[in-house]
Amino acid sequence: MVTLKIDGRKVTVRKLSTILDAARKLDIPIPTLCHHPELSPYGGCRLCLVEIEGIAKPAASCTTFAKEGMIVNTSSPYLEKLRRTNLELILSDHPNECMLCERSGDCKLQELAYFYGLRENRFKGEIRVYSKKDNNPFVTRDMEKCILCGQCVRICDEIQGVGAIDFAYRGLNTRVSPPFEKDLNCEFCGQCVAVCPTGALTGKMWAHKGRQNFKEVETICPYCGCGCNITLYVRRNEIIRISSNEETINEGWLCAKGRFGYGFVNSPERLTKPLIRIAPKENSIFNVKQTNPPLPPFTKVGRGGINNAALFKEVTWEEAFQYVSKRLKEIKENYGPDAIGGLASARCTNEENYLFQKFMRVVIGTNNVDHCARY
């Protein structure tokens, strides 16, 4: 452990902690753009500069280790001037496009410009133009907005273990790119999108779905057994985006299904009304052959709902409930409760599964209840 003093306050941190870690422990704000607590230090943006007593030049707090007895100052007119200049340099080739940017209001760069009151730019220079559009289906890569903080490159390599993107070219031409500037072709976990501090990386399916007036709902991913915690952004009864915060068991990381796999909720193919079969069924229950239409190939399901009106008719819930209860009663009376079986669902909630097995055991009176744990 080492003890140091930041802005006059003492703090003790573990060895190999940086000054930034120590300051965060004291809840002292230091602006950063390239730092991420889970990634290797980078020291690229020079916004996290601090003064250390006995050292002539300001140092990047995200790459400087805390030392015993160090005296650190995180804010002074001189530091603020330096930070402001560095920020201006970063902004010098940034397109002034906040109006249309998906991340507006949720962008670290915009927020810093706001705090430092930057609008016009002394260094206004050549704006990088990238005409290349990336046609991958998940991630919009608007590289003109990239500030080369390298977080996406590091997260893809260090956390995801994929290494789908890297810095390419030099100088003013430097950019983050998949090999040979091809379209991104990777695991599409969206980890890079989650850490990008600007609007350079966004979800393709977020586009024009709204940046304000949404509510955030904390819930659990509907796919695999990891049980990742997710936040749904909901606007006008529609999920418009999914993210996950860092304090969760999944540390904010998700996979492609959890992060981008929500479109089914609003699918026009969702079932919206109870349906009862109208295609004739053989009277004799012992007739093996002709009961249902032949399968496969399966009936076509078209956009905008099912088009197999020849097989099913829409009914009210009341009709459906009456029909189901009548048939179940008959079968139970004629063949006994064990002639009925139930399959519950590994995708439904605990409460629903509890009710389902209770229904089978108590209302029907059989232990024939299972789910697909075996597949």
Place this chain on the structure above:
Amino acid sequence: MTNSIPEIENHDVIFVIGSNTTETHPIIGLKMKKAVKRGAELIVADPRKIDLVRFSTLWLQHRPGTDVALLNSIMHVILKKDLIDKKFIDSRTEGFESFKESLSEYTPEQGERITGVPKETIIKAALLYGNAVRPGIYYTMGITQHSHGTENVYSIANLALMTGNLGRECTGVNPLRGQNNVQGATDMGCVPDFYPGYQKVNIPGIKEKFEMAWLPWGASLSSNTGLTATEMSGAAMNGSIKAMYIMGENPVLSDPDMKHTINALKKLDFLIVQDIFLTETAELADVILPAACFAEKDGTFTNTERRVQRVRKAVEPPGEAKEDSYIIIELAKRLGYEMKYNVIEDVLQEARKLWPALAGIDYGRISKAGLQWPCPTLDHPGTPYLFKGGFPRGKASFTKVEYRPSEELPDAKYPFLLSTGRQLFQYHTGSMTRKIDAINKVSPFAYIEINPEDADRLGIDDGDLINVSSRRGSVKIKVMISERPLKGTVFIPFHFKEAPANILTSRKLDPISKIPELKVCAVKIEPIKLK
């Protein structure tokens, strides 16, 4: 899981067998990668060159279905090198002496002969695991979906027990549960032989306890053993099951031997399917009830590490779709049984009263973060890892397990061995993921993974359409030439209804768990000649 997800990064050795973790459990895969970065050694035993192999110290490419031989020969070496935990064996287990004998013939040489893994690699794996301080074993369906799946699981337990690697932090045996709430559905008693909380339906006293709670006026519950899902389709076929109520499952695509499943469901007098989409199973239904999806209801899910977490309603269901709970309660009412709950949390309250391990969990406590059962009291912090103080039934026993081959192995007529499984982008029968355009772009169609040497021999190319047939049926499918499968084996993901892998698979069951042998069946491959 006996451990929890946050413990993964602190293992010093991770042994993954029969789990394509990075694709089936991506976030657990991330934690494994993190552990490796922090210095853990990773042993991967898998017939396919799965992505995790890139991060491994050792890769054991054993032939599908030879897990018992592999594990036994690893244990043989551990025993020989005296890496067993005698104190643990004496104090917490029984049956070690006779079990020990059963390992004697599984020398590394014998292991190599059966599994195809070089004996040096077997020895290395044994030394790595045997010397580890905080090792974790991880497995999924690659272990269980065999006609000897239960024996595979016993073997894994034997390995952990003989080395004392159970019941400590960051040390244990971790079956990863597939779907988001498969743990919860089992916990809640959606299995024929258990009431909620793993309370056996045929143990005296237990039935009475549930009768008191559910039928206080003195009626009784059934004392007949129920049928498993796989048995139900057989019973539907032979006519002893007449009606089925299927909620949120799609057995037509997910169950083995699709033709059989379809015929069985067609034979039913009455089929109710309750789902969010018109699934392939729903097409066979007499009544389809439209349900709400995860974002349209409140409740809880329990993940693979036994963590009960809160699910919250975010949007309204479309049209007249209703929550599953509403539908069940209404149906019960019409059949003469009142289920009285004011709010959905009341259901969990009822389950808590009947299952002590859940007694300490209510919605209030899990509003921020979930809790892991057992959690017996309202001030209990939950249980990250199991068996700390001992095993529930006193001493754990060793089980002698002999290797026996899978039921349907390749032969002259069907020379390839087929395994089925999942891939990263799609999920299960695809009823959700295949409705998503972006996902369909990166994962548009079914494919069969085939080794380059086999492809050469058959004269087929990447992207070719071929016929794959087994004794049960055949499918047309695109070829993906890949280094992943072992020579002589092929792999098909089961998400795609146009080329349903389960037309091919066999219904051979494990006699104890009734799990079908989805990881091994024999197929033949014929190029489709262009006319």
